[in-house]
Amino acid sequence: MRSETLIWAAVAAIFAFLFIPIVVIVLYAFSAAPIPAWPITGFALHWFGDTWNDDAVRQALVLSLEVASVATIAAMLLGTLAAMAVARMQSAAKEVVSFIAVLPIALPGILTGMALAAYFAFWGVNLSYWTIVAGHATFCVVIVYNNVVARLRRMPRSLTEASADLGADAFRTFRLIQLPMMASAIGAGALLAFALSFDEVIVTTFTAGAQNTLPLWIFGAIRLGQQLPEVNVVVFAIILFTAIPVLLAQKLIGDSGKVVR
Amino acid sequence: MNLKKALSAFGWRRPGMANAALLGLPALWFAGLYLAAIGALLITSFWTVDDLSGNLIPGFSLTNFQQLLATPVYTRIALRTVGIAAAVTITDVILAWPVAYAMIRLADQRLRAVMMAAVMVPLWSSYLARVYAWRVILAHNGLLNWALMEIGLPRAHIGYSNWAMWIVFSYLWLPFMILPVAASVERIPPSLLEASSDLGARGFATFRRVMLPMALPGMVAGAIFTFSLTLGDYVTPMLVGGRGSDFIGNVVYSNVGVTNNIPFAAAYAVLPLGVMAVFLLIARKLGAFDAL
Numbered sequence: 001m002r003s004e005t006l007i008w009a010a011v012a013a014i015f016a017f018l019f020i021p022i023v024v025i026v027l028y029a030f031s032a033a034p035i036p037a038w039p040i041t042g043f044a045l046h047w048f049g050d051t052w053n054d055d056a057v058r059q060a061l062v063l064s065l066e067v068a069s070v071a072t073i074a075a076m077l078l079g080t081l082a083a084m085a086v087a088r089m090q091s092a093a094k095e096v097v098s099f100i101a102v103l104p105i106a107l108p109g110i111l112t113g114m115a116l117a118a119y120f121a122f123w124g125v126n127l128s129y130w131t132i133v134a135g136h137a138t139f140c141v142v143i144v145y146n147n148v149v150a151r152l153r154r155m156p157r158s159l160t161e162a163s164a165d166l167g168a169d170a171f172r173t174f175r176l177i178q179l180p181m182m183a184s185a186i187g188a189g190a191l192l193a194f195a196l197s198f199d200e201v202i203v204t205t206f207t208a209g210a211q212n213t214l215p216l217w218i219f220g221a222i223r224l225g226q227q228l229p230e231v232n233v234v235v236f237a238i239i240l241f242t243a244i245p246v247l248l249a250q251k252l253i254g255d256s257g258k259v260v261r
Numbered sequence: 262m263n264l265k266k267a268l269s270a271f272g273w274r275r276p277g278m279a280n281a282a283l284l285g286l287p288a289l290w291f292a293g294l295y296l297a298a299i300g301a302l303l304i305t306s307f308w309t310v311d312d313l314s315g316n317l318i319p320g321f322s323l324t325n326f327q328q329l330l331a332t333p334v335y336t337r338i339a340l341r342t343v344g345i346a347a348a349v350t351i352t353d354v355i356l357a358w359p360v361a362y363a364m365i366r367l368a369d370q371r372l373r374a375v376m377m378a379a380v381m382v383p384l385w386s387s388y389l390a391r392v393y394a395w396r397v398i399l400a401h402n403g404l405l406n407w408a409l410m411e412i413g414l415p416r417a418h419i420g421y422s423n424w425a426m427w428i429v430f431s432y433l434w435l436p437f438m439i440l441p442v443a444a445s446v447e448r449i450p451p452s453l454l455e456a457s458s459d460l461g462a463r464g465f466a467t468f469r470r471v472m473l474p475m476a477l478p479g480m481v482a483g484a485i486f487t488f489s490l491t492l493g494d495y496v497t498p499m500l501v502g503g504r505g506s507d508f509i510g511n512v513v514y515s516n517v518g519v520t521n522n523i524p525f526a527a528a529y530a531v532l533p534l535g536v537m538a539v540f541l542l543i544a545r546k547l548g549a550f551d552a553l
Contacts, residue, residue, distance in 0.1 A: 007362060022383065025391075038406075082288075107493070108489050110513050111534055138291075170269035172265075215387075218390075235387060243385075246386070247378060
């Protein structure tokens, strides 16, 4: 019994460690002071309005949303296809494909960024919106792939076989059996991929030219120590808005996927 | 309609072709962009840059690697990067265990779901936000020093140091360790733990001799993330590390962004690639890929 109490005490301390920084940064968004210091001496809301009216922040936000949307769509398509192929494959080929698929998140970010920078330089491709999207899609694929592969592993093969026995061709089986069973896993993967893309900075620095995504704007502002109250507000908003898709994704992963009709 | 039927029948008779059709697009993307980019990195690491014009000179030259080996500061930076990555990994293993154990073995269904969500939210919430939070907390007039003074202790000078990087990296990647460890603890059949205690092992002996070895793949899977993410970072060193706390990533970053010496940056980036290649091979042997 005593050791259980000790474990719970440790768990409480670790969760405090995980959440205190998040609470602190949320509080600073409401701080009146132009420079973050503790304790917070006064509260104000006007930084929210100032941030909303800042053109640089707005442009960065729009670019980030655009990049994340396109990268997520690409990742949904590529990740689902790869997961379906892997689910059908024999062990040796399966291992190779699943190994390559996780590389973009298993290898250090600086490597992915640097490799893409070298690649684009190699071909003389100018950095643009599309080079950012290409980089993001590459690591977002893994997120969708992982979710769908996990779902397919739990999905009995007999269902697709039964569908074929009842006369459905592969496309019909896909539409009526496989897609509905995978849908919530694809959705969860897409939400997480979006969150990842929206927040990415390590690779993006290497694939963005003159454009600023929101994380690049934040990074620049913190580094130069400028517009810190606006940074507080942006960061608060990001925490708030990423928590929603993440919790939603959690729900979708738990949902085992229903077969309609 | 008939075409669909014909295609389906063909795919059924030749499953290899059906697999190829499914895999075609993703394979093209990965081979054409990602793997080719890693290839380009390796090739350009042997190139040089013309000092006067700044143009890339293709070819095969070991100049970049010679320069890296001959300059002590680059060795020091590499050792610091790998050292902190290792320290962070060990710290996260230690911190992940109580949470994983409590979540799987002690908590009821409902509490487990809450704890799971409490691990997922920091995992996915903004990386920059969390680094920035620590920069503010550890700063000279931040929360940490305020708390220390309140309880009558002297100020700590942790901000902008290697200690700060160790704390912040351990913080950032902890959820990546908790999840695979918890998943592998969940896979240990409770009957094994009962058998162990029936045979006279006390709680800790059961943990050390049954749970720990059986959860090894989970720990290695988590270590892939904690190690690799630390190895490939340059933002955290810039924001919470001080002077003289550069990582490999910082050298790569400044060589691409500031001096525009892509070949030299590529050569230095080959090092984390090599380290991770060895790491991943060992991880595969230990069965970590099934625990990812």
